[in-house]
Amino acid sequence: MSDPSQNKYVIDIEAAAETARLMEQDRLLTRSMGGLFPERLDDDLADVHQILDIACGPGGWALDVAFTYPDKEVVGVDINQTMIKYAFAQARVRQLQNVTFEFMDVRQPIEFQDASFDLVNARTICAFMDKASWPVLLAECHRILRSGGCIRLTELESGDSNSLAAQRLQRLLNQAFMQQGRTFSVDGNSIGVIYMLARLLREAGFTEVQQRAFVLDGSYGTELHYNGCKDAEVAFSLLKPYILKATQVDEAEYDRLYHQMLIDFMSETYTGMYYGLTVWGIKK
DSSP states (O other): OOOGGGOOOSSOTTOHHHHHHHHHHHHHHHHHHTSSSTTSOGGGGTTOOEEEEETOTTOHHHHHHHHHOTTSEEEEEESOHHHHHHHHHHHHHTTOSSEEEEEOOTTSOOSSOTTOEEEEEEESOTTTOOTTHHHHHHHHHHHHEEEEEEEEEEEEOOOEESOHHHHHHHHHHHHHHHHTTOSOOSSSSSOOOGGGHHHHHHHTTOEEEEEEEEEEEOOTTSTTHHHHHHHHHHHHHHTHHHHHHHSSOOHHHHHHHHHHHHHHHTSTTOOEEEEEEEEEEEOO
16 A cells, blocks of 8 residues: 655645535536546447546546446545545445545556556646656556557646736746646746646557647636636645745745735636646557
């Protein structure tokens, strides 16, 4: 069993607020993407029987797939026991018999046999990854996929908005990630992962690599305004210890930026959005 001390997640994952945030973020992401599998028609899933969800967190995507496709077997894995327990509890409440959850550190060799799955899914995992970890993880995904199996990766890029405070906080986070080798950004102006996903898949031996972009628009007056802003509000509250430790910003300045960001979110002129990309490929 993996050692929980190896968790590289940048937020205190034991915080109840983070569990709630991840569940809501999962719903936001699925809605912005256009569904659970927006790049595929339902009949494209006819040959998909076993599905693995990497770093499943509280299980939102895996639970929704199990509910929507009762003929599929879904497994979610995560390094955090609290998340796994929560996901199991949700499966029981929803009476889902075709989904299970396991404790696992995917930065280590994945504890499944060769050719165990038809589809491997991973969404927004850059918070615990680094440049060296991506090729290792993708090689493991290639190993556990059956011939003809599919891997799909979804990541978000930095948000852009007309809130100077929000932009400043996002830049601090990006710079911390870059300095620690967590992303592929060369200047700290971006998260710097989405433009590498297709190349990483090809280098891992996947073929027929394709991409699908989407936008999460949280501007004032949009359907996602409240939930999108709430996600940023909770995230940057929980990220505060990490950013203060990883950058040179002092606490007073961080608090000033944070509170100004919340004020900006409520302005009728606020505009803000995140850009995302889903990339998928096939194992020959």
